[in-house]
Amino acid sequence: MYNGFSMFGVIWGVMAVLIVSMIVIVIIVILKSLGQWKKDNNSPRLTVPASVVAKRTQVSGGHGDTSASTSYYATFQVDSGDRMELRVSGTEYGQLAEGDRGSLTFQGSRYLDFKRTL
Numbered sequence: 001m002y003n004g005f006s007m008f009g010v011i012w013g014v015m016a017v018l019i020v021s022m023i024v025i026v027i028i029v030i031l032k033s034l035g036q037w038k039k040d041n042n043s044p045r046l047t048v049p050a051s052v053v054a055k056r057t058q059v060s061g062g063h064g065d066t067s068a069s070t071s072y073y074a075t076f077q078v079d080s081g082d083r084m085e086l087r088v089s090g091t092e093y094g095q096l097a098e099g100d101r102g103s104l105t106f107q108g109s110r111y112l113d114f115k116r117t118l
Contacts, residue, residue, distance in 0.1 A: 036108075036109065039108055039109075040107055040108030040109055040110045041107075041108075042108075043107050043108035044107070045105060045106075045107045045112065046105070046106060046107070047103050047104065047105040048078050048079070048103070048104055049078065049079050049101070049102075049103060049104075050076040050077060050078045050079075050101075050102065050103070050104035050114075051076065051077050051099065051100060051101045051102075052074055052075070052076060052096050052097065052098050052099065052100040052114070053075050053076065053077045053083065053098060054074070054075040054085075054098060055072075055073065055074050055075070055093060055096060055098060056072075056073050056075075057070050057071065057072055057073070057093075058070070058071045058073070059071075070090070071087060072087065072088050072089065072090055072092070072093035073085050073086065073087055073088065073093075074086060074088050074092070074093065074096050074111070074114075076104050076114075078104070084106070084109075086106060086109065086110070086111035087111060088111050092111070092114070096114065100114070100116050101116070101117055102114055102115050102116040102117045103115045103117070
């Protein structure tokens with residue numbers, strides 16, 4: 001007896017929902033990234049006295065045949081006591097040490113430079 005219910009149709013329906021969901025998520029991530037980029041571009045470039053209070057890395061990928069990538073972050077504390085974590089390059093990460101004091105230059109959430117004071 002055939003009731004019109006096909007497992008093949010259900011599988012295709014689930015696949016279609018998953019594909020549409022993934023496309024929507026990718027579009028949301030892209031729009032969010034573009035919004036942050038625009039916000040950073042419209043923010044003033046500021047240089048403030050600050051100290052490096054923490055550093056961390058985040059590794060993603062590296063499963064099976066994919067290569068891993070590492071993101072580097074430094075947390076700076078300004079004289080008012082506020083802290084901000086900014087993404088830095090691997091070279092900058094290697095040159096920063098916790099406890100360093102100096103002048104932090106940033107634009108929105110974008111790290112630009114840190115000059116140590118001696």
